[in-house]
Amino acid sequence: MTDFSIQPAKLEHVDQIVGLIKYWAELGQLLDRSQVEVVDSIRDFKIALSTNGDFVGCSSLHVLGSDVAEVRSLAVDPTWQAKGLGAALVESCIEDAYTYDVDRVFALTYQPGFFEKQGFSLANVMDFPEKVWNECVRCPFFSNCREIAVVLELDN
Ligand SMILES: CC(C)(COP(=O)(O)OP(=O)(O)OC[C@H]1O[C@@H](n2cnc3c(N)ncnc32)[C@H](O)[C@@H]1OP(=O)(O)O)[C@@H](O)C(=O)NCCC(=O)NCCS
Incomplete structure (x- = not known):
């Protein structure tokens, strides 16, 4: 049974998005935004x-580039974990990626097993130079990053 819906965010949701990302960032699971x-x-x-x-x-x-997009800031309320919500949010990202004709969707994550369940494969972060040289280099954790790259090739 689906007891949630997924919708485009509006500006009225910004504080809740920021708050949920911060919750997981303080637990070391997400990059703060x-x-x-x-x-x-x-x-x-x-x-x-x-x-x-x-x-x-x-x-x-x-x-991020002419053929690639990143899933980022994926966060589920802790009281809503293990109900299929994370999988549904990733599926929604993949649907968007198809809309934009993206060839590859990747994520940098501490939960590679979750993404593998959604069909992603382990990857090398250097496969995504757009990310590494435009964004990661500015990240305070760049020299000590423990996030794992995962990728899904889309069947366009
Ligand atoms: C990781 C996260 C998004 C998972 O969301 P969720 O709603 O709890 O997961 P779901 O219920 O949709 O799980 C879908 C499947 O993945 C599995 N799964 C969930 N979390 C997992 C994990 N950490 N490792 C391996 N498998 C996992 C589930 O068992 C389920 O498997 P099934 O299809 O065989 O039943 C959520 O726990 C979260 O917000 N964590 C903190 C932030 C984070 O780590 N975000 C991802 C970084 S980009």
Whole structure:
């Protein structure tokens, strides 16, 4: 039974998105995102709402180059884990990637096993130079990054 819905994010959801990402960032599971960053990329974001209208998760798909996009800021409310919500949010990102004719979707994650369940394969972060040389180099964790790259080749 589906007891949540996934929708494009609106500016009214920014504080909830920032708060949920911060929750997981403080536990070392996600990269923190400022309010300005989330506002800037609001069109990348999807949100999940429970049937009561409660905000219960988010994800974003960011196009990084002519053939590749990144799933980032995937976060499920801790009381909503293990109900299929993370998988549904990733599926929504993949649908968006098809819409944009993207060839490959990747993520950098501490949960590669979750992404493998969604059909992704382990990859080398250097396969995504757009990410490494434009963004990772500015990340405070660059020299000590433990995130694992995963990729899904789309069947366009
Ligand atoms: C990782 C996360 C998104 C998973 O979301 P979720 O809603 O709990 O996961 P789902 O219920 O959709 O799980 C789907 C499948 O993946 C499996 N799975 C979930 N988390 C997993 C993990 N950490 N490792 C391996 N498999 C996992 C589930 O068992 C399920 O398997 P099934 O299809 O055989 O039943 C969620 O726990 C979360 O927000 N974690 C913190 C932030 C984070 O790590 N984000 C990802 C980084 S980009």
